[in-house]
Amino acid sequence: MNPNLALLLLCQLALYTSVTSKNVCGHPPVTDGMDTLGLKHVYEIGKEVTLACERGYTPVKAKTASITCSASGEWTKLDLVCSPKMCPLPKPMQKPGMIDVPFKSVLNYTCDDGYVMIGANESVCLHDGTLSAPPPMCKAVSCALPQAPKHGKIVYDNKKFTGDEIQYGQSWTYECLPPRAPIGNERGSCLASGNVTEPPVCKEVSCSIPPTIDHGIITFAVMREVGYKEKVKYQCQEHYVLDGSEEIQCQNTGNWSTLPVCRAPCKVNINRGRIFYNAKKIWIGDLKPNRILHGESVVFYCLNKELKCGSPVASQCIDGTLNTPECFKEPGKMEYTLKPKSLPSEIAMCPTDLTK
Structure with a gap:
């Protein structure tokens, strides 16, 4: 082994030992x-x-x-x-349990739709516990006053404002002078963009002679063509029930609003038995006339054979149709005449009965 090499290795080992120890x-x-x-x-x-x-x-x-x-x-x-260090939050932004924010926090501000920001939209909590910028203000967008449609006018919801501007969210109605009708937007408002809703076009509109309805008559109307927003009233013949609005109106499309319908009465189609009608029990023979109006309900009595009690079942008159419940069994003439107290309507009612 080379003696110079051995000496070098020993020196390195001694150096390592002296450092690590x-x-x-x-x-x-x-x-x-x-x-x-x-x-x-x-x-x-x-x-x-x-x-x-x-x-x-x-x-x-x-x-x-x-x-x-x-x-x-x-x-x-x-x-x-x-x-x-903590920076205090602006009072409008404070929430329960959160009244300040730590150093380096960044606050970002935004305004609701219809409002523009005045000031910086960002603020940073500085090392000295202050915010780099005060909170901005949010100012409502304003619009120039709308122009009335030709042959029309504007009716503002808030009639007390003054000046030549209107604030975001404020609204109005565009109206046309008779016999013209608005084709387009009838309602307008100041939009978040700073623009206003476009006014409609006022166009002459008329509706045809008012239509007739089955079992009904028109009241207080001249049979002629009518203009926009004119109205006619209907009523039904005796014992018929008006379903819908009694009044229809000529719309801006030149069509009438939805016509009402006269709904027919019903007959109780049993010859023997007792019913519950108009808050009382009556024998069918005592229902004079045998007539139930549309929308009214009649209770029939069925026999619950298992519990041996009477079970009331309701049926509603719908435009001339009154269904007799399938469970109702019409008694024979002898039973009806000689044993009326044994009928389902006369015995004890089942626990769910609500008519007694």
Whole structure:
């Protein structure tokens, strides 16, 4: 072996032993908010390091801000805690449990639709506990007053405003002078864009002679063509029920609004038995005339064979049709005449009965 090479290896081994046998401390144990500027990765035994909070942070329970590298290669205990400075939130933005925000927080502001922002849309919490910019103001969009349609006028919802502008959200109705009708938007408002709803076109409109309805008559109307928004009234013949509005109106399409219908009465189609009608029990022979109006209900009585009690079942008159429940069994003439108290309507009612 080359004696020069052996000597070199021994020197390197001695150097390694002298370095590694000596304990050192690593990088100081810093936490968020501590100033790390100038700190090294390795410190010798007995070396003291003084730590401090960086700008924007405040020391909390700072019994000592210094730590020492001990013989065991560990740092002594540090009681320094750095807490971020807080910036107070603007009062309109404060919420329960949230009245301030920490250092470096960014507040972004927006305005509701129909409002424009005056001021900065962003603010940052600075190191001294203040916001970089005050909160902005949100000002309602305003629109120029709308133009009335030709042959028409504008009726504002709020009749007390003044000036040559109107605020976002305020609205109105476009009206046409008879016999013209609005084709387009009848309602207008100041939009978030600062524009107003386009007015309609006022066009002459008429509707045909009012139509007749079955079992009904027109009241207080001349049989002629009528103009926009003119109305006619209907009523039904006796015992018929009007279903729908009694009044129809000529619309801007030149058509009438929906016609009402006269609904027919019903007949109770049993010859023997008792029913519950108009809040009382009556024998069918005493229902004079035998007529139930549309929409009214009649209760029939069925026999519950298992419980041996009477069970009421309702049926409603719908435009001339009154269905008799399938469970209803019409008694024979002898039973009806000689044993009426044995009928389902006369015996004890089942527990679900609500008519007694």
